[in-house]
Amino acid sequence: MVKGNQSFIFNAGIFILSTSTVVGPFEGKGPLSGDFDIIHDDIWMNQDSFEKAEKIMLEEAALRTIEKAGIKKEEINLFISGDLLSQIISSNFAARTIGSPYIGIYSACSGSMESLLLAALIMEGNDIPYILTGTSSHNASAEKQFRYPTEYGSQKPPTAQWTVTGAGTCLLTKMFQGPKITSATIGKIVDMGVCDPFNMGSAMAPAAADTLYTHFQDLGITPDYYDIIATGDLGNVGHKICKDLLKDKGLEMPDNIFTDCGMLIYGDNQNVQAGGSGCACSAVVTFGHFLNRMNRKEIKRILVVATGALHSPLSYQQKESIPGIAHGVAIEM
């Protein structure tokens, strides 16, 4: 059911049957390491390129999610996936391995929630047994593409973020009970003119604030409806801006509820400047950490607003600013 301008309430009973998360060694040393299914001890993952390593993680997460659900990969009716790499090659090549009907998406780091809300929107009105969604990112493939190869050892400003090496996937069904997808808010592009790819939190914060504000307006609820409200990868710079923007609009976000996946995934000792980022950031924190907490009955209702910076290396070179977007999905037990 459409609610307000940009939101949907799902009435068909769309449940998360299983999820899986795969991360690299650095993420495995962080505070959430106990929440991940597979932790690689080498960023190459036995591949000869970082791009192929990223694909391997997405394949592993997808196959593990299918295995956890107790079904065969031939039963997957649709795989929806996107990633950061040009022409989303991690997703395309993983989809070749999975072999199911496939929809490729691109919305940068908001891909985790764009794919999840698309799956829910499709499942709401169509009797599809199983839809698998997913996303991945790799620190070295993303740094090489968007900034400098990691081997250059270039220094970064405090506003920069660390792209998460990982992949997270989620299997939706209407046939079995589980954590339920209850609503979603589709984001609009918000571009405040930030041009600095080392300050993506600031570029994406206004989009996150816009989607959050719209979500509460559309649904007629207040932030305390949720136990956790998490932005995707604003990091501590963008998260503070987002909180201030919402306060200016009269929406106070309580500190004990409002957090950011990019602020949770790494420890204070991990020297990641403003925090984590990348497609996998919100995917592994949501599909690993938050869902584990829901399954342990520590929290009941979460809203994840994944944030994406929709520029490219070329648009940056052509002096364009960074368009931000944020897509929100609510999951309830």
Added chain:
Amino acid sequence: MVKGNQSFIFNAGIFILSTSTVVGPFEGKGPLSGDFDIIHDDIWMNQDSFEKAEKIMLEEAALRTIEKAGIKKEEINLFISGDLLSQIISSNFAARTIGSPYIGIYSACSGSMESLLLAALIMEGNDIPYILTGTSSHNASAEKQFRYPTEYGSQKPPTAQWTVTGAGTCLLTKMFQGPKITSATIGKIVDMGVCDPFNMGSAMAPAAADTLYTHFQDLGITPDYYDIIATGDLGNVGHKICKDLLKDKGLEMPDNIFTDCGMLIYGDNQNVQAGGSGCACSAVVTFGHFLNRMNRKEIKRILVVATGALHSPLSYQQKESIPGIAHGVAIEM
């Protein structure tokens, strides 16, 4: 309603309210020039880069489609778009201009039908008034990204294709009658090991054959159900392969029905080797030429199977083959 393994029949009454097409000067000299709304006389389109020119075409097509429908752009509930450029910047920046909720997709040249079938799948079960879908490509931006800058003047083999400069958009609604989206078949990745980006028709032909075969199996109909069955951009090399593959499976495609958008858009005198390609190829031929023919009552039922080559310049350099995909949508008066 799900039909068979990969297909859907739409029962909600999803209609095309308006479409619009924008092309470059070379396409404007082709045999379909009378079917396009805007023909630019310069490939720069008053911009300082080919990428910005591509974005301008997509914006023009979107705004013209909205104008033709007699609505305001603020009434668009969702814009779904993708293009060939890394991080789909044409779509992202056009979405910034349009200002509606936005879902970015990537499926290379099959983006025209991936966005259209996604819109129909979403509209089937949700009461959304208006969804706008679209895609764009620009010969010079695509050549520069995937092959060589056009300024190099490099020679091409006869299997190469010419990326269409253009953009096409389509506005769906359940509120007014018009050409109806009746069914769709979502493609799987098919990769037969072709690695040559100058022979994409061959790389994509098996995917097109797979989706076509599945469509007829799933729906229990034969090719003569349709007046036109068009692949997206196989060109004359890939189209022949596709036809042969289907014949091997016992499915004879009649010559008077089975065609390819990439074979229709340019004239024999235009020296485009195997034909047209690019996201805009199937978009402008379908949303311009085919729909004009439907509106003139010359044809009643069409099936467009848009084809995508899901490699990237990087995956090619890393010696990966080209994964193909094809998404089919049926439109009936």
